[in-house]
Ligand SMILES: Nc1nc2c(c(=O)[nH]1)N[C@H]1C(S)=C(S)[C@@H](COP(=O)(O)OP(=O)(O)OC[C@H]3O[C@@H](n4cnc5c(=O)[nH]c(N)nc54)[C@H](O)[C@@H]3O)O[C@H]1N2
């Protein structure tokens with residue numbers, strides 16, 4: 072099967088035309104002038120120029136991975152809408168992504184390569200040509216590599232989730248170079264590795280069948296903010312009589328719309344899962360047949376769970392014993408019962424064990440027998456058999472070398488480390504793409520200090536001059552999703568999506584793939600794989616996907632069973648769920664690094680537990696610079712309970728300092744019953760430079776890692792709040 076989009080030049084990438092119409096009034100196509108904001112459309116009067124619809128995919132790090140349609144008129148994207156024929160998108164984009172064109176055409180979009188002229192971090196640059204930039208970068212990287220290629224570090228995450236603009240050409244480049252490898256842990260590795268230890272892979276029930284569940288636990292997720300298209304399904308189930316329970320320390324907007332909110336203390340989910348198991352065992356709400364056939368020996372788990380009486384559980388979680396009992400009864404007796412687990416609850420020390428314990432609940436009750444029962448944390452493992460990561464990323468280019476691995480979650484410490492035998496060589500160069508570490512990584516003061524090293528050679532590929540970009544020696548303009556080709560897998564649904572470029576690259580921007588292609592040439596890497604076009608990369612990444620179908624409808628569902636584990640068949644070595652897994656043992660409750668019970672002396676000085684969940688109108692630190700969205704979010708805030716506020720003389724709107732031993736950040740108090748006493752919420756990863764004092768919430772977070780998966784513990788953090 073051949074891809075019908077041909078050629079490798081950026082001009083060729085912009086050919087696909089899906090629908091043409093000369094007469095807007097008679098077509099059912101959107102009326103661009105009516106819906107776009109002035110900035111994007113830029114026209115007061117409706118234009119009668121012909122329009123085209125181009126199929127694309129939302130590139131953002133979100134479980135929904137929407138299929139979109141871009142309306143192009145006179146060479147410009149004038150409107151973006153959800154693809155009505157893609158089942159999970161069902162024609163609806165979230166507020167922020169419907170403004171994606173505003174982001175693409177933003178006044179501050181980087182359009183030319185830039186070279187630093189000021190001090191590190193000052194953010195002063197001069198325009199240079201691509202040739203000058205790439206020649207100098209290649210020269211400097213070659214010189215560093217000649218001494219030790221491991222002192223060069225790639226730093227990237229999910230600014231785009233695309234397989235082509237993600238780790239395709241970039242991975243080939245760094246493998247060939249022999250650079251340090253990056254452990255990409257910043258989001259999902261605790262939960263992901265926990266799930267893999269239990270089920271064998273990051274797999275679960277299909278999102279669409281939540282609509283048919285009778286009981287839905289929304290656990291550690293604010294679905295209305297971060298998983299909107301799942302929320303539609305949950306509401307459908309609710310209308311059909313399902314009970315919805317939200318388990319979250321914060322009474323979120325999602326919790327408001329569920330039948331019940333269980334506001335446990337942060338990081339105590341493992342204890343709650345054990346308490347629920349206690350009741351399942353005590354009342355024999357177990358599917359013995361399922362357990363015997365499809366689950367490992369439960370004896371050690373039973374012993375552990377029987378020690379967690381509802382009273383003990385309630386005391387640890389800060390909830391009532393009756394709540395534990397009632398929830399266990401529902402889980403044990405309502406069918407089909409489904410758990411939408413998300414990543415909120417794995418950003419604490421015991422996050423991995425908590426995910427393992429929760430993942431065992433539907434195994435005990437046999438909920439997996441039903442298509443609307445079981446659990447979903449991530450569906451990304453379903454793509455394994457359809458994806459050829461080795462062919463895409465070419466680890467064989469390491470040619471037997473095994474460069475050291477640096478954890479992206481400890482970048483603050485690692486940029487400041489000297490050479491030593493355990494660590495290896497001091498980091499001399501960082502190439503950042505698809506990420507904004509100075510804002511998003513924990514303990515960002517140290518991250519900023521590391522990037523401010525005058526002797527660190529830093530190249531940043533970006534759309535905007537982010538906090539990280541301020542520290543670049545070279546700042547290279549990258550294309551957005553409207554300007555490049557890509558293919559996407561997902562971690563909520565199980566469809567592959569195609570993103571066709573809607574317009575040519577703005578200014579002199581280039582796709583990440585092309586920047587690494589050109590750099591490879593400059594470095595003298597002459598392996599044929601460095602000449603692969605974006606189309607070839609896409610085809611290599613997903614060799615068995617029906618490309619014609621993709622081009623016709625923008626998406627292609629994976630052929631998967633509706634009820635994946637009705638007959639067991641988990642992707643473990645023996646097909647059974649693992650209770651006792653190699654390397655991680657039998658799961659147990661692991662308390663936080665920082666909490667009133669774990670660290671009472673620390674809590675005496677910093678008595679408030681802080682969690683810092685996503686802001687609804689930002690996507691991590693993306694969109695923070697889109698004015699219409701920032702206007703909705705207002706300014707950095709900390710939400711605290713009226714009791715905690717009163718005890719500190721803080722009122723709604725008071726300017727406050729949130730601080731601990733690691734740092735301090737200024738924000739505005741929001742006094743609300745949504746926060747339970749003792750817990751505060753700092754929303755969104757703001758750009759530090761937009762913070763009142765040039766900081767953001769990560770000034771306060773630490774770099775210690777989760778029990779499983781070496782992930783960050785953003786939500787395991789004690790602070791104090793005081794009027795500024
Ligand atoms: N609008 C928007 N959407 C996003 C993002 C965004 O920034 N903005 N980010 C995207 C990304 S990268 C990701 S990884 C996903 C994240 O998706 P989720 O993990 O679903 O993130 P949230 O929806 O914030 O859910 C986190 C919830 O967990 C709660 N929480 C915090 N600590 C605990 C705890 O210890 N136990 C329990 N039970 N709950 C806890 C928080 O209060 C919050 O409501 O969302 C994606 N979608």
Ligand SMILES: Nc1nc2c(c(=O)[nH]1)N[C@H]1C(S)=C(S)[C@@H](COP(=O)(O)OP(=O)(O)OC[C@H]3O[C@@H](n4cnc5c(=O)[nH]c(N)nc54)[C@H](O)[C@@H]3O)O[C@H]1N2
Nearest residue numbers: 228229230231258505506507511532533549683691692693
């Ligand atoms: N305190 C706290 N910190 C957190 C979190 C939290 O909940 N609380 N969430 C964490 C989570 S879940 C995650 S996933 C991380 C996210 O951290 P990151 O993956 O760094 O995500 P973003 O902040 O969205 O930054 C992505 C950057 O990539 C750029 N980009 C997008 N597309 C492209 C492209 O095609 N080419 C290039 N070159 N650049 C592109 C965007 O402009 C943006 O600046 O943050 C983490 N940090």
Ligand SMILES: [Mo]
Nearest residue numbers: 132257258259
């Ligand atoms: Mo994430």
